[in-house]
Amino acid sequence: MKNEKVNKYIEKEKKMMKEKKIKSRVNKHINLGLIVYFIIFAYLVFCILNFSFSEKTNYTMAEPGAIIESEVFNGLIIRDETIIFSQIDGKANYFVPEGEKVKKGALISCIDNNGEITAAINDKLQVAKASLLSDVDLSTNNYKYIQDKLKSYVLYKHSRPFGHTYSAKVDIEKAIFDASNTVLLEDDQMLRNILSNSLARDENIYYALKSGVISYQFDGFERLTIDNFIPESLDQIVVAQDVLVDSTTKKDVPLFKIVNNHKWYLAAEINDVCEKYLEDENTATINISYNNMKIQGNIYKILNEDTKTYIILEFDRYLNEFLDDRFLQFSIIYSSSEGIKIPASSITQKDFLKIPVKALMKSNRQSEVKKKIVSKDAVGGESLEGVPIQIYKIKDKDAYIPKSDKLGVGDELVYILENGKNETYKINEVTPLEGVYVINKGYAAFKFIEVLSYTEHYKIVKDNVSFGVSRYDRIATDASILEENQIIN
Template sequence: MLFYPEVCGLAGRESGSSNRKIRQYRKPLNINLGIIIFSVIFVYVVICVFLYFTQKHIMGYEVKNGSLSIGNVYQGIALREETIVTSNDSGYINYYAREGERVGFGKLVCSIDESGQLKEMFDAGKADDTQLSDNNLADIKSEITGYMSGFEKKQFSGVYDFKYSLEGTALKLANINVLQDLQSLNGSGSSLISLCSAPVSGIVVYSTDGYETLTADQITQDMFDKEDYSKRQLINNELVASGDTLYKLATDENWSIVIQSDPERAQELLEEEYVQVRFLKNQCTSWAKVNVLNNEDGNTYVKLDFNNSMISFCTDRYIDIELVTKDEQGLKVPNSAIAEKEFFLVPKGYVTKGNSSENGVLKETYTENGEASTEFIATSIYFETEDDYYIDNSVLELGNNLVRPDSTDKYTISRSATLIGVYNINKGYADFKEIQILSQNDEYAIIKSNTAYGLSAFDRIVLDAETVTGNEFLE
């Protein structure tokens, strides 16, 4: 028999390996430093976010001197003595007096051309190179500038009124050149041209709006809505019938502007009796006498009476004005910082000073043996009247007996009152300070500075008084 040692040895090894255990290879632990750092930062951020939303947030505000911006800009309705002049004839109208010009009684304002001869003459003259004087050009430029300063995109319909007004101004200036031909037309025996003279002295206006006879007591809130307002422009060379409106005259220099107001503001203006008014159209100022109206619609209106400047606004029904009033000066604080707090009222004779010069009161107490004694209770003084001090109610209770120093007189705490103030945080805790409000709007109040128990400039106060309580320490 032949033996193959290599094969036998291999078989033996294979047989022995079948009795061995197979173990899983364990990878060595590799610590990633970046993951550890990221995890720590993530946990820190989560903790900070949690604390932010669970902790109370107290924001400070630095008190500074300032004045209060009160809304003193109003849109008013102008009321004037206005006389409407109507036509006695039919025909084409031609104007010769410029709008906004004062004309005397019997002065020529316009003409009515029944035959159309004057219109044909004017149309023929239009082909000529009519030159306007420097004064005429200055008037047109002034009219354009005034319109641009008061232009509102929401009232685009006013563009057409301005267009007709500007065209009318140019035509009226050009019509002056035709006046010299009126004598020749009338001299030739023609009676078809009627000359219209002013029935009274006044300022000429070439528009109507239906408010010519409006009085102050008839004004309602709806009239201040310009979307419902319409003005008819009277156009040169337009065909008119008998009875139609030719123009109107503002006959009195005394006129008024009526504005809307709340009762409190109206009463403030009435107490001033006279108020200075700035016209936003030309930035001129004038003094007006104040009257308050309580009309039938239940709203309050202020009527401002003027005795000048009417000619500058004779064509305007709605006028934007600013009331120039004296601004209150003082410390400016936000309304959110203002709070009310209740205090005990204690007669001044019962407040004394302790060993550390702190203000306080002597509270009556009793020992275990029932003997009467006193305990000094330190308390701050927050305000005073002629007879009483306002003291903190958190260290005392209603019904406590106070003993007058060096006396047997006693006072039982039974009275309280509230103060308006803010929380001062200069010392790291919320310390209530009484304030005296001089004026106030929707956002800020002007308070009196350097009062005995109040604030001074650059003090820091709590912005939102609802986030703190009295004497709370700030973290």
């Protein structure tokens, strides 16, 4: 009985000790799990804070751009202009709109000194105005002219002074005024019936003496030609007058002018740099400042007077584009480079080994070269070792590869020529190449560039170059804070 109690006590103690061990083990597991969890949590917090407070890498999109080297000048437009004067006082009626090209002998205007002609054409004029307001029968030429004026203002409003807004308004109003105050009759016989009396007497009727473009604007430069041009003309002030604003005219007052549309000229003072650039040229390309329009003209003459130089350019196109202008601001383009525009701060340099393209080989779809190494076990004490390489650039007969622990200056490469003979090439030096860090894949990858032109802040690099920068790559804006293969935040 006593032994029985002792055994029960021993069993009870063993059971209690076993339970304590299990609890101790559970506590150990719980503590270890908490520690691991805490470590993971702390690491995640560190990563988040590090990402939040670390400096972000700014990038620039590789987009098309251009660098144009040019100088701005102020030019005077010289045209072959023939003025037609009124022979009597009266009311002027016009039958051709501003800027329209006419043939020799075309009916342009008539003067009504007694009211007969005005009364006869009033009905037709009212019909024309009604058509204009209803937008049913608007002249195609006038409609296009007004449309072009509006389009020109919208496209180029940012490149012209604020005062151009008012000027554009006046131009558009003038176009509408011209359209409604010129009798646009397609039926020549109807026009002849209206003017039958005047035509019979052949008086007060004005025809085009030659073919050309009709204009009703006068500024005092109409008699200026390339033969009587003097440098002082460039300093004169333009006072423009539009005869359509006032329909009444007087004897010996300009009625309209015919502009020769075959050729026109642009005279300007240039500097020594421009003169030197043009001295061996026959043509020059100019860029019009206010609408960014590029036109090419012949160099008609270069004049040297005292210490100044003047140029006269000849053009045979775009007369109507500048019919309203007498002075024109333009730039002469010395050079123009187009490609990918990259900030100068994005550009860095990296040293490369230059090796012959013939030394490149393929092994398991990877490029490699055969490097000569010293080996005691090899015949002759030398053997060849295949070294995997990454090609960064191929130009002409040379390939550019990065330095590595296995390949550098002084190493010798062996390759087989077409005739079966072995050729040995010793790497003598490193060649620095300009490039940028492309971060498309989340790390800084070096891509080389070929610079076409540059300024203080930007460079234009060649587009579509193998192993180089491509259009719309993301390029690190500041290359100085990065290293190759660095992970980008």
